[in-house]
Amino acid sequence: MTTESLALARTPHPWGVLRLRQYFSARHLGVGWQVASLALVLAVLVPLQSLLGHAMRGSGELWPHLLSYVLPQALQDSALLLLGVGVLVIALGSSLAWLVSAYDFVGRRELSWALLLPLAIPSYIIAFAYLDLWHPVGILQSSLRTLLGFDSPRDFKLPDIRSMWGCILLLGLVLYPYVYLPVRAVFSMQAGNLIEAARTLQAGPQRIFFGLALPLARPAIAVGTSLALMEALNDLGASEFLGVRTLTVSIYSTWLNRSNLPGAAQIALLMLCIVLALISIERWARRHQRYTLATRRMQPLARRRLTGWRGVLALTYCSLPITLGFVMPAGYLVGETYKRLRFSGLESSLLSELLNTLQLATATTLLAALLAFLLSFAQRMARTPLNRQILRCASLGYAIPGTVLAIGLLGPLAQFDAWINRLFELSGHAPIGLLLSGSSVALIYAYLVRFLAIANGSLEAGFSQLPTSLDDAARTLGSSPTRLAWRIHLPLCRPALLSAMLLVFVDSMKELPATLLLRPMNFETLATHLYGEAARGTYESGAIAALLIVLAGLLPIIALSRLAERRDSHGSSP
Template sequence: MPGRDGAALHEAEHDGGEIGADAPDHVPRTAWAHGSIVPRRLLRLPRHPLAWALLAALAALVATPLASLLAIALRGDPELWPHLAAYVLPDAIVTTALLLAGIAVLTSLIGVGTAWLVAVHDFPGRSLMTWLLPLPLAFPTYIVAYVYADTLDTLGPVQGALRWLLGIAVPAGSLLPEPRSLGGAVVIMSLVLYPYVHLAMRASFQGRSAVLIEAARLFGASPWRIARTITLPMARPALAAGLALVLMESLNDIGATEYLGVRTLTLAVFTTWLNRGSLAGAAQIAVVMLIAVAALIALERHARRHRVVAASSADARTCRRVPLTGAAGILALLACLVPVGLGFAVPFGFLLREVLTRGLLVGFDPDLVRHIGSTVMLAGAATVLVLGLGFGGAFAARLIRRRRAGALLGAAGLGYAVPGTVLALGLLGPLVAVDEAIGGVVRAVTGHGAGLLLAGSAAAVVIAYTIRFLAIATGFAQAALTRLPVDLDDAAASVGARPRRVVAAVHLPLTRPALVGAALLVFVDCLKELPATLLLRPLNTETLATYVYQFATRGSFEEGALAALLIVLVGLVPVIRMVRLADDLDPDAPLA
């Protein structure tokens, strides 16, 4: 009976079995499995060995540097760890915890508040604010830190203007809080990172169910009580996801924290490795960072535990926006303008002014052209590799349809949670081991060594980028593929189409927008990546990020303003695309 066979098929798939292995050669396996000639004893589908191999390779690609890092830490000098535990780690852990806590609080306040205003209310300038609020994401945190540290310095233009207004002739001290401090780092980094929370919360608020809100109003609930008991609790998973991204980016940062004098764990790894020449010590600190990353992931998953939010299938209407007029509308506009102005307009204006006043467009450094070429080459190569592996892994997991396949794909995406400094440290061992193996083969054949082919080359940087940003491609691909009914795959297979043909003819055309979005985001993230590039780039090779960093460490950041502006301008492209995606979720219902 077809119904009984379909139920048996469903049951067999959930038990981990595969169906159709005994089908005659002239009958497609899917048709044999799903048609009326299915035997009572359901057998297994092909195991898809290539798909399994790809997923296993992706998981191993991320696991290998982490395993190498643990090995380096365990082989380290046993007398070194007590020194680190006594004199380095306590201060670094406390500073890192305070930095992350401060950034979490401030980004939540800015992100949730602005998202609530633009998603729930309508006020003059709201449409413009929906485009402007995410723009600080185009800035790397280290560039904004350089800008504010220079402009708010005691001898900077802001305090100079204040002294002129107050009639103070000679600087007798700072008139403003010191930006080169823990508090300064919290504020400056939060101004760049709050859009992660804003976009996540905005999407959640825009999807509020009108059914729940209207039911609460019938029982006399005030707007504040509805927000506190319904809207905000339902948006908690979105807040957890946004904060997880914020904290991962904060933990990965090295340029801003170093320039602002904040001694975090990431900076401790960097200085222990390069300045003190202790690879084992750096690895031991990096293991502590991995524990912190694991704790952040666990907290994020715990926050979303057993919290599945589903709209009513009977009435899927979303809430209409509430108009704000008069003083309330003006205050809402000002509340949105402040983070946009401080997080984007001020740094962008500073860079543009420096480029124009210093004549950097006309008399720019000739080496900058070469550095732009290096940046584009490294980012482009990594983007192609990330897209191929990420979308290939997502297609493989869809083909296999097993929980273990999904687990392998999830493991492959954990690289994004690993800070670039830690990743670079863990990659050294495997890269050197591969170089030695290749050198041994070449020496046996030719009698001459091959030298270092991966370690210390551009390939090392590309590999680091691939591991770190693979999660972006897999996330985009999975989100796009979940919108495609599995019946499409089954229909193609029922007429004898091989998986390769299904991917080329069905999946790729339908997931092309996601492919383009992932490519833009990966490319820009590669442009902005600083820690891994600093530690793994070949000698005499600079990217735009390291080029700006070199000027900042010499105290002449303004001379690198053109390179910084180029990074920002390119970064605006994926940010605008993300805004368009978020805007598609905005309800078109007329205002209440």
């Protein structure tokens, strides 16, 4: 018993008895949920331990082949892809955030939220669309030849998009919002006073942007860029469609095409090391991040009006990534869907695939929301360093690429199935076969490990906005922890909970690598259906599935834009 609890016990007033009872209740709740949190951490770390086991079972003769024929090309392509995507998302995200935050021009209000729309297009869908749009006889090059007066593709043809530069461009167009969103928040909330002071000292726009605004946003840029790079490294569909042989593509082909699981596990471990290096670099980049300015003294950034050719140039620059990253691929999908439905109607298999996708996404969303709420509530009730570290470890799954996670889950799921079958045999019953391996349960498990971090982040942010005085008042009135969570925390955190559920639902719908590797036999989702059609070159058949995924992706974009507008209006109010 601590000194604080002894002092409360000696207090003759009933308040001391009440506080002592609350202390033990919170302590008991914290220990109980620490055990539950540790179980979740083990569930996240089990695939990594299994992955290491698969890699160690590989023969030493495998590495000469990998070093000679697989890894050099995979490492080179992955490094070039990460470098190109990193430069592109930083340049686009930072400059666009600065334009809509520091300047006012025609269409700025609409563009500020429309710049998030490319986030609704999964990387494999934009590659799927541009493979047809950018074809020598596709609409883009045909229209350009007509405009320039050329008659044949032999007379004028753009470079082939099936290349490294094409992959960098398309991934950058859909991943720059990861940088745009946090950098825009920094510019909107924290740069007002300093930038106004710089303008008073006659500093030019370029000097303010490069010398003041970018250093202020460096931690946000590091966070957004690391997320974008992890998504680029995890990409499977776009890289394979565009002929870029990344580590993810090498893992997939080594496992399935060559039936070499140990080799795939060894490449996956190398890929995981790269991901951990990206996370370490991101944390190092914001190691000195401090908030030293009082919020009440901060002023919102005063936007300067752009007119004439400067306003037109700003409007054009902000509209270009929206057009290339959302309008053109979405318009293509709408057109192809219309032609497909008019020609042959809706495929009967597509309805079952939509149902499979919705069932997986719904189950994952509900479980992730429940676990994230319980973890955040336990961390609030017992604010110990151990509990905080447990919560962080439980969120590490988002850093594990889908292909790495899928390989790591094979061993534990097979061992569990073998154990269950052994129990049935000992009890005199026939074995039931594979219960978890190759089932939808395995997919839900993989989705939970991957996306629990998203729900945790939203719920943790929601709980941080609730004053602890609410907890104290409820306890004073004799409220139990369960009643406190159900009657007070849950209603107040409902916006954060709904936002988390929406993000997890959409990410689950469009997850491709883990689904391809862990799905049951004859089990298709919208993402795997689209992947199969694109691999066969029948783009019009996959347009309906792609459009459904994009429509689902618009939901969190609308929610994010509304939150951003609400934050901006709050920040601009006196």
